[in-house]
Amino acid sequence: MISFPSSPLVARPILGPLLQIVSIYGATWVGWKLLRKLLSNSPLDNLPGPPGGSWSEGHFGQFWSYTGWAFHKELAEKYGPVSKLRGPFGETIMYVYDPKALHHIIVKDQQIFEETPGFLIGMDAIFGKNLFSTTGEAHRRQRKMMNPVFSIAHMRGLKPQAFSIWLTCKIEQLRDTFVQKMENGPQEVDMEDWLTRTALELVGQSGLGFSFDPLTEDGEQHHYSHSVKNFIPVGDKLMIARHFILPLVYNIGTPRFRRWVVNTLPWKNLHELRDIVDVMQDTAVEIVESKKRAIAAGDEAILQQVGKGNDIISILIKENMKASEEDKLPDDELIGQVSSLTFAAMDTTSNALCRTLYVLCERQDAQDRLRAEIRAARRKIGGSELGYDELVSLPYLDAVCRETLRLYPPVSTVVREYVIASKIVNRFTHSLFSKRAREDIILPFSKPIRGKDGTEMHEVLVPKGTTVFPSLLSSNRNPDVWGPDADEWKPERWMDGLPDSVAEARIPGIYSHLMTFIGGSRACIGFKFSQLEMKIVLCVMLDKFKFSLPKDRKIFWRMTGIVSPSIEGGSKAEMPLIVSPAE
Incomplete structure (x- = not known):
C-alpha cells in the first residue's frame, strides 16, 4: 500500500x-x-411511466431502494413491458422486459447497448482489466480465452462425474460441521453466513486453487473472506458516486495522486472500499504469482498446490501461455479475473441457495418431496454420494432450482447505455468504448404498447446516450410468457411441460428461457458451475437436515445489487433458520 x-x-x-x-x-x-x-423533446416521452420523482434523483430513490419490490411490481403490472422512468436531473430512463426489445439490447445490438461508464470504470478501478470492465475487442479476447476453461469437463481437468464428486467431498465438510452443531438438538443457524463461506471456499479451491476457509465452527477464515463479503454492502453505499462522480474524475492526475486524494478525503465508506480493494488486489496478485511459479517449477510443484494445477486460474494461465500473441492476456488481465470471478461466483450462488432453502422452509411439502427424491437416488446406487449423471437426472431437484432462479433471480436489474463514443470519452476511459459514433436506433417490441397519447406503439426511436434498465425480474415473471400464475413458485411447471408461449417468446437469456444469467457476450460465464454447486449443496444438506423458519423473527429480502436476506428491520445480511436432523 x-x-x-x-x-x-x-x-x-x-x-x-x-x-x-x-x-x-x-x-x-x-x-x-x-x-x-x-x-x-425525446421520442421516449410518449412511453407510459409513473408520475413524480424528485428533481435530484428522479425515481431512483424508489427503484434502487432496499424495499423496492412493490415499485418494481407496479412498473411491470401498471405500465407494461416498455416504460419510462425519470433519472437524476430530468434524465429519461427506459425500463424494459419485452422479449423482442431485450433480444436487441442483450444480443443483436449488444455492441451498441454497453455497460454504463460508471459501471465499467468502477469495475476497472476495483478489479482491474477483467470481463466486467472491458468491452469490444478486449472483452472478446478475454471471453475467447475463458469460455472453454469454464466448461464442466474442463474444470480441474476431470470428467463431469469426477468433478461433481470432488465438489460433494468439499461440501461434506460443511455437513460434518452441522452434524456436530446438532449434537444437542435443533439449532438456530445463520445460513447466509455458512452458505457464503461455502460458496467462497468452493470457488476458491476449484476456481483459484486456493483455500480461504476450513468450513469449521472455529476455523480461521482468510482475511480475503471478510473483504469480499463486505464488498457489496459497502459498494451499494457508493452507487450514486460510482455512476455519476467517478467517470468525471477517474483520470485526473496520476494513480499516485488519485490514491492520495482517496486517502485524504474524509469519506468513511470510500476508505472502507479502498481497504477492501487493497486486500482483494494483494490476494489476486499472490494467487496468480504462486500459480506461475508452480507452473515454471514443474509437475511436482503444481501437485503441491491446492487445486493441483486443475483449478480455473491455473488452467487459464497454461492456456494463455499457448495462445497466439493476438489472443494472449497480459498479466494485469489475468490478475483482474481473480477477484472479479470470485465476486461473481460467491454472492450470487450463496444467495440463490439461501432463497431456495427459504422457499423450502415455507413449503415443507416440497422440502419433504425433494429429500425423498435425493434419498431414493442414493439408495439406487447403494448409498453412495450422487455423481454428476445422477444429479442431472433428478427431475424435482432440477425443477426446484430452475423455478427458484426464475422467480427470484439474485440480480433483479442490469443497466445498459446506448453509447455515444467520442475522443474525450475514450481519453478518460482508456478506450473502453469504440470510437465509432452511434446514431439513434429503432427498438422494436414483440407486441404493441399504448403510448401516453393513446396511440399504439410497435417500436420506439432510442436517442443516443439513453440509459436502459433491462429487468431480469420482470422478464422472468412476464405473464404473457409464463402464464397467469407467473408470480407463483411452482416447480411442477418444469416437469409438466412449459407453455408454448415460453419458447415462442425467444427470451435472449443463456439459461432455460430465463434472464437470470443474462445473455449475449456478457452472459454469466460460470452459470453451469453455479447450477452444479446449488444441486450438490442441496443434496448433501437436505439428506441429513430439515430446515425451518424461526418463529420469533421475520426474514426480509433486501433489493440490493445482489438480493440478500436480513432480519426485518435489520441492516446486515443474515438468514437464521432452525436446523434439525432430518427423519
Whole structure:
C-alpha cells in the first residue's frame, strides 16, 4: 500500500482546487443535462411511466431502494413491458422486459447497448482489466480465452462425474460441521453466513486453487473472506458516486495522486472500499504469482498446490501461455479475473441457495418431496454420494432450482447505455468504448404498447446516450410468457411441460428461457458451475437436515445489487433458520 502525507497543512492547498475542479465538472454536467431536457423533446416521452420523482434523483430513490419490490411490481403490472422512468436531473430512463426489445439490447445490438461508464470504470478501478470492465475487442479476447476453461469437463481437468464428486467431498465438510452443531438438538443457524463461506471456499479451491476457509465452527477464515463479503454492502453505499462522480474524475492526475486524494478525503465508506480493494488486489496478485511459479517449477510443484494445477486460474494461465500473441492476456488481465470471478461466483450462488432453502422452509411439502427424491437416488446406487449423471437426472431437484432462479433471480436489474463514443470519452476511459459514433436506433417490441397519447406503439426511436434498465425480474415473471400464475413458485411447471408461449417468446437469456444469467457476450460465464454447486449443496444438506423458519423473527429480502436476506428491520445480511436432523 502506498502511503501519502495526510497533514491538513499539506492537504488543503491541493484538495481545495481538486474539489473545485470536481464541482465545476459536476455543475457543468448537471447544467448540460437540464439544458438538453428543456430544449429538446425525446421520442421516449410518449412511453407510459409513473408520475413524480424528485428533481435530484428522479425515481431512483424508489427503484434502487432496499424495499423496492412493490415499485418494481407496479412498473411491470401498471405500465407494461416498455416504460419510462425519470433519472437524476430530468434524465429519461427506459425500463424494459419485452422479449423482442431485450433480444436487441442483450444480443443483436449488444455492441451498441454497453455497460454504463460508471459501471465499467468502477469495475476497472476495483478489479482491474477483467470481463466486467472491458468491452469490444478486449472483452472478446478475454471471453475467447475463458469460455472453454469454464466448461464442466474442463474444470480441474476431470470428467463431469469426477468433478461433481470432488465438489460433494468439499461440501461434506460443511455437513460434518452441522452434524456436530446438532449434537444437542435443533439449532438456530445463520445460513447466509455458512452458505457464503461455502460458496467462497468452493470457488476458491476449484476456481483459484486456493483455500480461504476450513468450513469449521472455529476455523480461521482468510482475511480475503471478510473483504469480499463486505464488498457489496459497502459498494451499494457508493452507487450514486460510482455512476455519476467517478467517470468525471477517474483520470485526473496520476494513480499516485488519485490514491492520495482517496486517502485524504474524509469519506468513511470510500476508505472502507479502498481497504477492501487493497486486500482483494494483494490476494489476486499472490494467487496468480504462486500459480506461475508452480507452473515454471514443474509437475511436482503444481501437485503441491491446492487445486493441483486443475483449478480455473491455473488452467487459464497454461492456456494463455499457448495462445497466439493476438489472443494472449497480459498479466494485469489475468490478475483482474481473480477477484472479479470470485465476486461473481460467491454472492450470487450463496444467495440463490439461501432463497431456495427459504422457499423450502415455507413449503415443507416440497422440502419433504425433494429429500425423498435425493434419498431414493442414493439408495439406487447403494448409498453412495450422487455423481454428476445422477444429479442431472433428478427431475424435482432440477425443477426446484430452475423455478427458484426464475422467480427470484439474485440480480433483479442490469443497466445498459446506448453509447455515444467520442475522443474525450475514450481519453478518460482508456478506450473502453469504440470510437465509432452511434446514431439513434429503432427498438422494436414483440407486441404493441399504448403510448401516453393513446396511440399504439410497435417500436420506439432510442436517442443516443439513453440509459436502459433491462429487468431480469420482470422478464422472468412476464405473464404473457409464463402464464397467469407467473408470480407463483411452482416447480411442477418444469416437469409438466412449459407453455408454448415460453419458447415462442425467444427470451435472449443463456439459461432455460430465463434472464437470470443474462445473455449475449456478457452472459454469466460460470452459470453451469453455479447450477452444479446449488444441486450438490442441496443434496448433501437436505439428506441429513430439515430446515425451518424461526418463529420469533421475520426474514426480509433486501433489493440490493445482489438480493440478500436480513432480519426485518435489520441492516446486515443474515438468514437464521432452525436446523434439525432430518427423519
